[in-house]
Amino acid sequence: MLSIRDMQDSDCQPLAEWMVTVPLWQRYGLTVGGAAGQFRAALAHEDVLITADDEEGLPAGFAWMMPKGAFGRSPYLRLIGVRPDRAAQGGGALLLEAIEARAWAVSDVFFLLVSDFNVRAQQFYERHGYTRVGALPDYVVPGVAELIFWKHRAG
Numbered sequence: 001m002l003s004i005r006d007m008q009d010s011d012c013q014p015l016a017e018w019m020v021t022v023p024l025w026q027r028y029g030l031t032v033g034g035a036a037g038q039f040r041a042a043l044a045h046e047d048v049l050i051t052a053d054d055e056e057g058l059p060a061g062f063a064w065m066m067p068k069g070a071f072g073r074s075p076y077l078r079l080i081g082v083r084p085d086r087a088a089q090g091g092g093a094l095l096l097e098a099i100e101a102r103a104w105a106v107s108d109v110f111f112l113l114v115s116d117f118n119v120r121a122q123q124f125y126e127r128h129g130y131t132r133v134g135a136l137p138d139y140v141v142p143g144v145a146e147l148i149f150w151k152h153r154a155g
């Protein structure tokens, strides 16, 4: 069972080391130094970053939310990931629900982008109540559209 806590500076390197093994992020050219540096900058910027520890206390997942990252107005899910050996065991759902709780503290809507080829993640978000509302062709890498999804807080 994974357990959620706020991300610490000491998590950045171990998270980055398994992130570069994920095919999605390899396609975006992610490096260990780049990923760790992004996390450190986000922590310094006071974005909301959470980590899911495995039974050994090692970071097996994370989620990163920028409270005004969408249009300078609404929370944006910048990244979410689960270590490949812990995928499809409910860890993604646990992280998504925990980061949503932080988004709902500041807004009634939550935005994210997902790659057009990342069908599994699109299905994951749809199962959790997100709807596709747009597409940004060639926005981050040539030949890939970033799909815009959003969710409204229930009730």
Ligand SMILES: CC(C)(COP(=O)(O)OP(=O)(O)OC[C@H]1O[C@@H](n2cnc3c(N)ncnc32)[C@H](O)[C@@H]1OP(=O)(O)O)[C@@H](O)C(=O)NCCC(=O)NCCS
Binding pocket: 022, 024, 078, 079, 080, 081, 082, 083, 086, 087, 088, 089, 090, 091, 092, 093, 094, 114, 115, 118, 120, 121, 123, 124
């Ligand atoms: C997308 C991602 C975060 C989902 O995380 P996850 O931990 O695999 O998600 P969950 O386990 O909650 O749900 C995913 C699957 O596991 C299944 N599942 C959920 N709980 C389960 C359990 N206790 N036992 C077995 N399977 C379970 C779900 O039904 C779902 O199945 P499906 O995809 O075949 O429909 C993860 O796959 C990932 O890190 N992908 C690479 C990075 C990425 O794409 N990030 C998103 C874009 S930034």
